[in-house]
Amino acid sequence: xxxxxxxxxxxxxxxxxxxxxxxxxxxxxxxxxxxxxxxxxxxxxxxxxxxxxxxxxxxxxxxxxxxxxxxxxxxxxxxxxxxxxxxxxxxxxxxxxxxxxxxxxxxxxxxxxxxxxxxxxxxxxxxxxxxxxxxxxxxxxxxxxxxxxxxxxxxxxxxxxxxxxxxxxxxxxxx
Numbered sequence: 516x517x518x519x520x521x522x523x524x525x526x527x528x529x530x531x532x533x534x535x536x537x538x539x540x541x542x543x544x545x546x547x548x549x550x551x552x553x554x555x556x557x558x559x560x561x562x563x564x565x566x567x568x569x570x571x572x573x574x575x576x577x578x579x580x581x582x583x584x585x586x587x588x589x590x591x592x593x594x595x596x597x598x599x600x601x602x603x604x605x606x607x608x609x610x611x612x613x614x615x616x617x618x619x620x621x622x623x624x625x626x627x628x629x630x631x632x633x634x635x636x637x638x639x640x641x642x643x644x645x646x647x648x649x650x651x652x653x654x655x656x657x658x659x660x661x662x663x664x665x666x667x668x669x670x671x672x673x674x675x676x677x678x679x680x681x682x683x684x685x686x687x688x689x690x
Contacts, residue, residue, distance in 0.1 A: 546609075549573035554657050555641070559618075559688035562611030570610040574657070577601055577643050580609070585640070587665040590676060591655070598661045600642035604634040607688070614688040619660060621682040622652070628689075629660070629678050638662065641683065655681035 546565035551573040558569045565571055577600070584599040607617070612634075620626040633639060639662045643649065650656025659681040662670045669675070
């Protein structure tokens with residue numbers, strides 16, 4: 516192929532391949548349907564949906580979005596943690612959130628309310644990687660709303676700590 520040795524040709528083809536999951540979706544585009552088991556279902560006061568009246572995401576869909584990585588300590592873990600995920604503000608923009616707060620719920624039905632004032636650039640992320648690895652349920656995964664606690668003293672309060680919900684699987688945008 517193109518005069519390349521077979522191994523180099525294979526590497527070239529693999530580098531050129533762009534799987535559909537790697538294409539980011541913006542707020543003004545339709546969301547694709549999840550291809551794998553859903554990790555997160557967003558419902559309520561939203562305008563951009565893909566499964567009925569919900570915005571449903573699998574791992575590949577979340578990973579394909581613009582992500583943010585930061586290092587922070589948490590009160591639940593030892594040492595510095597490196598989290599990667601989609602900013603909550605970007606996720607809310609993507610689904611067309613029209614509410615003033617969200618109800619975030621974990622797989623065990625534990626729920627917290629997070630006001631829209633927290634949906635800011637540089638604020639919390641919906642983390643799906645810790646130290647570059649997927650987070651299993653036993654280690655607070657697969658999704659965890661994490662604030663950059665070390666970056667702002669105002670994120671080091673009991674109120675903010677209570678909003679850092681792990682094992683997240685549902686978000687309802689409230690009017």
